[in-house]
Each structure stands twice: as C-alpha cells, then as structure tokens.
Amino acid sequence: MAASPVLALAGVDKAFTGVRALHNVGLRLFAGEVHALMGQNGAGKSTLIKVLTGVYAADAGSMELEGQAIRPRSPLDAQRLGISTVYQEVNLCPNLSVAENVFAGRYPRKALRIDWDAMNRGTRELLAGLNLDIDVTRLLSSYPVAVQQMVAIARALSVSAKVLILDEPTSSLDEDEVQRLFAAIRRLKSQGMAVLFVTHFLDQVYALADRITVLRNGEFVGEWLAPELPAPALIAAMVGRELVARRAATEAPTSVAAQPAEFELRGLGRKGLLQPTDLALRAGEVLGLAGLLGSGRTELAQLVFGLQQADTGELRVGDRPARITCPSDAVQLGIGLLPEDRKTDGIVPELSVRENIILALQAKRGMWNCLSGEEQSQLAEKFIKALGIKAANAEMPIGLLSGGNQQKALLARWLATHPKLLILDEPTRGVDVAAKLEIMDEILQLAAEGMAVLFISSEIDEVVRVSHRVAVLRDRRKVGELPAGAQEHDVYHLIAEQA
C-alpha cells in the first residue's frame, strides 16, 4: 500500500446559488485500494464526484494528483489527467456497436479510414479483462443493461487511468454480474489502480472496499479502514444516529389468507416475455416477486398493467376476467405501477411536485371530473407531510428533488388513486438507507390497510423482509412460492434448485 495518496482532496467547498452542497470535504485515494464513498442521498457524493471529474469547479479547496495540484475543467480534462468515471446511468450510444462505444472519440485509423479490425480486437481484449466474451460488432442496444455497464467500465479503463470512479455501477446488475464486476475491480486493484466506489449496498462495501469515507449533509464525517467500521457504525455515521429497529413482515393474518384472491393471474403469459404464470394477489397482503435480472419480474408487472398484451391466460379481478389493453384500463381497475426507472418512466421533471402527484388520480377521474386547485394543493401537502418528502414547497419542479424524494412523490402519485393493487417495481433502487426503510415500512402499512401489494426487487433480503409470501421467478417462469419468514438462502436455493 503506497504511503502517500494518489489523489488527495482537502477543504473542498461547493455551493449552488447559496445552497451549500459541500463544505470542507476531504478525500484520499491510494493506489491499489478500493475506497468506498458513502452517504445518504443528498449527502454530497454526486457533487464531490462532479468536482473530481471537472463537471463543477470547487469554490475552495485543493486537489492533488500524485503530488501535483490539478484543477480539471471538464470530464475530458480529468480523463486526460488519468481520472476516469463510470456513471450510474449508462452514458453510451445504444445505436453504435460495442467497439465503437469503447473507442468513441478516438477511433484507431489506418490512413483516413477507421481501422475496424484494430478497434474490434482492442475492444475484445478490454472486455476479456472483465471476463466478458461478446460480439463487439453488434449494436450496444442489443445487450442487456448489465452488459452495457461492463462496456462502460471497459471504456473507462481503456484510457490508461490512474483513478477509476465507479458511481453506483451495480444498481442494475444481478448477483452473478456483480461478482463478475468485483472480480474485474479486484484485478484492477492488484494492478495498482486507485478505485473510488459509490454504492448504496452495504454488503458490497464490505465485500470490496479497503477504506471508507462517509459524508453527511455535504460535510466530511470521517475516513476509516473498512474492517474498523462495522455496518451498524457505518449506518450511524451516514444517518447521524442509530436506526430504529426494522419492522418485518410476519405471516399475513389468517383472515387474509383464507380470502379469495382480489387479483388472480391464470396462466397469464406472452411468448418471449413470460411463460404462463398463475399468481394470486390478496387484499392486505404483500406478495414479493424475487428473481435474478431477466427472470421476468418486470415483464410480469408489464403484463398485469397492460404495457404488454398477454397472448395466453387471463387476469381476473374480483373473480371476473378483466380486459386490460393499456395502462389507463389498469388504472381504472384500481391498479397502480411504480415503474422501475424513475427518470425515464416516472417523473415529469419540469412539472411541479403537486402536478406530478395528482397526475394518476386526475387520469383516473377522467377529463371532465376536475380536481380543484384547492383539492390538488391539499392532496400534495398531505402526501408531502405523510411520506416526509423533502421539498421546499409543492410548487417546485420535481426534477430538483433528490432521488429518494422523487420516489416518494411517485409513491404518493399512486396512493392518491387509492389503488386496490399496487405494483412496486424496484421501489428502493437508488434510494438511501433511511428512505429505503421508510418506503418498506410504508409498504407494510399499506398492506395492513387492505391494499394488495406486489413488491418486486432484485435485493432478495428486502423481498423476504417485506413480503407475506414470496413468488420466485427464474428464466421467465415461476418456480415456486415461499411463505413469510423465508430466508434469503431459501430463495436462492429455489432459484438454483431448478437450474
């Protein structure tokens, strides 16, 4: 381990029109070490990374790379200095080939022509380093998000970097791919790379990180060696106090289990999306849907919500077959869907928090049954208070809220419609620990109030904690159901057993 840091930041301040985002923050990255940057949403992690990569200029403070003072003015500038970044959302061109993406902006040339052979060969070598063997001449969009993420990392590595910043690289990967990514990161580490790793997954921090820096409210809380900071202490450092004991789902009340299902899938399926599946959703019960990425979780939600048309089977609502051909049919039947991707499918960034919250309710009530301005404001205020949405007021554009608060506002959008069935597709993704627990408590509360909830998450521990029943999917088919109290390894067992 090197004695002096490769990259050192000290006393960094950054404010946006008077709002302090970072205050006196320091960070030290060492060669051959993985450094985890931790903090809740809004703690200043993203801002710090943007300062590091030259997106923002710091108001004060120093930044040294191998002892030399640096001041990157743009991401390109930072990259030239040896600081490469992989962002949370994949920032690549889906309409170009994998190889073109990896070499974008610096295609190898033979005279005036692009040297495709060299480019493809180079890409294959880089991807082989990540243990990924794919056809690099195919379009990027033909691969799943997980592969695209690996391509993004390969791209970041291809510019001989000294420092690699990974901003939530695992949020769209399943367990297997995470392990593959970690193997790649460990290899880079052994080659002397300094890695900065930002994530919300605590277990990943301990699996990978050597050193941890915690930020809170834009301030530096501390730097620890990973073994010296056990998980409870880490959470306490991030949140600022001990967390309350978690509430866990127990067996659903017997009265619920005996009831006929409010919503029932009978052999519902569609070729290429989901094998015919039976599933019963009862009022007052949280049904967890567990499975790896690509197991058909999201597809099942899409079929129920009318985003995809089933070609076999039926969906019965209150013991009558229902015809759902588009989302608005589903909304009329009392179904709500919190989509997986908050940014592309959830928020309307320019509209206010209030307008985002009332969107689904107003759609359900129809064009001529208008909510008055007064009702709208009251509704918005009610949910802002009830869910603890941190917003200056209901009229500010939702795009300005942090991820966790946007997610709560989207939850409010559906709660306002009083749905009978609420489908939550990855509701805790990209949300900080405290907000995660709040959202899960809210889900249990909703079920207790008589709502049927379908909870989809790739974090199996969350699924087993919050569900009264867990349905396990694998390879686009249901492979079994587990009762409440099932453990994480039971789920994995069920997935593996059928393989």
Place this chain on the structure above:
Amino acid sequence: MHDPIADMKQGSAPAPAPAGSSRWGDFVRHNLREYGMLISLLAIMVLFQWLTEGTLFQPLNLTNLLLQNSYIVIMALGMLLVIVAGHIDLSVGSVCGFIGALAAVLMVSYDWHWLPATLACVAMGAAIGAAQGWLVAYPKIPSFIVTLGGMLVFRGLSLALLQGQSIGPFPDQFEHLSSGFVTELMPGGSLRITSLVIGLIAAAALGVASLRGRAGRLRHGMEVEPYAFFLGKTLIFVACIGLFSYLLASYKGLPNVLIVMAVLIVIYDFVTRRTIVGRRIYALGGNKNAARLSGIKTERLTMLAFINMGVLAALAGLVFAARLNTATPKAGLGFELDVIAACFIGGASATGGIGKVTGAVIGAFIMGVMNNGMSILGVGIDYQQVIKGLVLLAAVYVDVYNKNK
C-alpha cells in the same frame, strides 16, 4: 448537528426569505427569460417607432399590424400545444391556404350562405388535424414527416380547388369577419367610444386578474414577484392596453379580429395553465412514459393537439381569406415558418414540455412588428428574411445559454 431524518420528517421547511435588494436581483435573474421576452418586444416597438418616425403607432398602421398578425397569433396558439406535446406541424400554412380556397369555392362558386360554409371549413380543419394526428399518434410516424406530407398534399389540393386562379370576392358578412370593426353604438364624434370602453374594460379586467392571481399565489405560499415590481409591471400593462385602445378608437375602432384573437388568447392561456387537458399535454411532452404509465391516454391526447391545430389553422385560413377578400393559390405560403418561429422565440422547447401561451403570443408580435416595421422602412423582402432568421437564432441562443448556465 443537523439531523437529516428529522428534516425529512418535517417536510417543507420554509426557505429563509432573502432580504432587501438581493431579492430583486434574484428575482430578475430567475425570471429573465419571461421578462426578457417582453422587454425585447417593447424595445423592438420603440426602435421601429423611432426608425419609422412615428409611423408604427399611427392608428391606421396599428390597425394594419393587428390585422396582418392575427392569423399568425391564432395559429401560434395551436402550434404551441403541438410543440409542448413534443411534436411539430409543418402543414399549417398549406392547411390555411386550402381552407381559404375551400371557403371561396363554397361561398363564391356554390353560393353557400357564409355561416354553414364557415362551419364546414372549420370542420374540415378538424378532420385534417384528426387525420394527421392519427398518423402521428397511433402508427407513430414522426410528426415532421406526416406534416411534411400534409404540407404538400394541401398545397396541391388548394391549387386544384382554385384551378390556379384567384376566387373572390366573398359575401360582405364574411369579409366583415376579418376587416370589420366593432359596431359603434354612440354615434357622432371622431372617437369610437364603444371600442374605447371595451378596451378600457379589458385593461381593468387584466389588472384585477393579476391582483387576484398574486393574492392566490401568496395564499398558497408560492413565490411571488416583489410588490413594487409587480405593481409597476401591471400598471405598464394596463396603461399599454388603454393606450392601444385609445389609438385604435381614434381610427375605426377595435377590429373584430382583435376581439376574436384576444378571446382565444385568454382561453388558451387558461387551458394551458389550469385545465386537465392543458396540464396533461405538458406531462406528455415532459415525459411521455410517465404520462402513459399514470393512465393518461397519450395517443388520444396527441391526436387532440393536432385536431386543435387543424381547427385553428382553418380559422386562420378564413381570417386571411376574408382579409384579402379573395382566395389565392399563394395564400398561407410560408406561414408555418412564422408560426413555428413565434413559438420558439416565445421560449417553447423543441424537445417538448416547455412553453407558454403568452410567450408564443409575444413571439408572434415580435415577428409581426419586425415585418411591419421593416416594410415601412422599405427593407427588401430579401433582407427581411435574413433579419428574421437571425432574430430567431439569437432568441433561441439566449434561451439555451440561460438554461445551461
């Protein structure tokens, strides 16, 4: 130590009010776009008033300016909705010309009464909008392509209808729609008292509406302009409307078209800010997936925006034909460009979701005043186009620059 959880639970912590002069500065900076537009319009008006040595605001010219601009403003209202929904309509100029031709054929060649003919024309506009809107919404053909097709089709059809000739004149009542003035109830005197009164009532209504709007925003704890700023702005507005009505009243009174236009502007401003359909269009343009997943029938909404555009294009076509009192094969040529430019000068975003009715109207008048002023000055049609193009680019540049800052 600050406790983030406690903050979250409290929900909305009121932001500390910035004190004194910095509040003005902040306010102007944050709303530069909105007021910048208005200030530009005023500056352009003053500039041309000076350059033309007072001709611009002469009652006769002011009346002309309004008449010349009416059809652009009317279509800009529809175009704004289409652009906010994330689309574009290139066919409006051709539709405008086609409807004028249709009106002429019905009223002149077939001797229809003006009322059923007008209704038939508006219905035809709606049908054209529905057809194009359907192609955009359901088979999801890009609107640029659909309406480029429409532009050719309806240009061709109007040529076919008119067989390359001009048809006219129209019946008097129909012509009155565009070139008529509000009937004077008080005879005698050179000043049109009725028109003046209507103008003053409108000015007063605007003042009252602004006051009430501000009170409402205050009641809901929303951000408002500094009081003095608000008062000054509203007074200038009221004074301008009063002055214009006086100028118009001293000529022939308020043109009928102005009344139609004013009513439409008020209606569309209300629709876009307050009604479900209006706000849904913003949601659609801002994030189509989110709107669809919330249960909004996005296809139907897209089609509705185009039907609305078709109706307004038809109305504009009728106004234009009535103004010339004849339908010509060249009617409506290039209107789509003025209309689209008006929306973008007015701050609409090409990617959808952003734009205001007031902005589009101001944009249309900026184009109109420049057209009129440059014609008076004798600037050739060649350089008029160059200047208009540069103004469009400059306006959008400033807009984008402000957004990225």
